Amino acid sequence: MSDWTKIDTSIEDKPAKRWLSAMPEECDMCHTPLKGKAFVDGKTAFGPWAMMCEACHRDQGFGLGVGRGQHYDKNGVRIGG
Numbered sequence: 001m002s003d004w005t006k007i008d009t010s011i012e013d014k015p016a017k018r019w020l021s022a023m024p025e026e027c028d029m030c031h032t033p034l035k036g037k038a039f040v041d042g043k044t045a046f047g048p049w050a051m052m053c054e055a056c057h058r059d060q061g062f063g064l065g066v067g068r069g070q071h072y073d074k075n076g077v078r079i080g081g
């Protein structure tokens, strides 16, 4: 039994519980200021990832979950995805 079996592969399945970067300033899609608002860091229907307000995520997002998107509240605490 070699050590590689001990590598924790669960990391990918557990996105950080908090947003660790600077809080996004505006929605990449509609440019609504995101200060004080919940936001989604997620994949868009077009392919690339974007920082989105909840409305844009509803319209143009690709859902929530690993490889799809993470939902954060206004304080950067992950509340979904």
Ligand SMILES: [Zn+2]
Pocket (backbone or CB within 6 Å): 027, 028, 029, 030, 031, 032, 052, 053, 054, 055, 056, 057
């Ligand atoms: Zn938006």
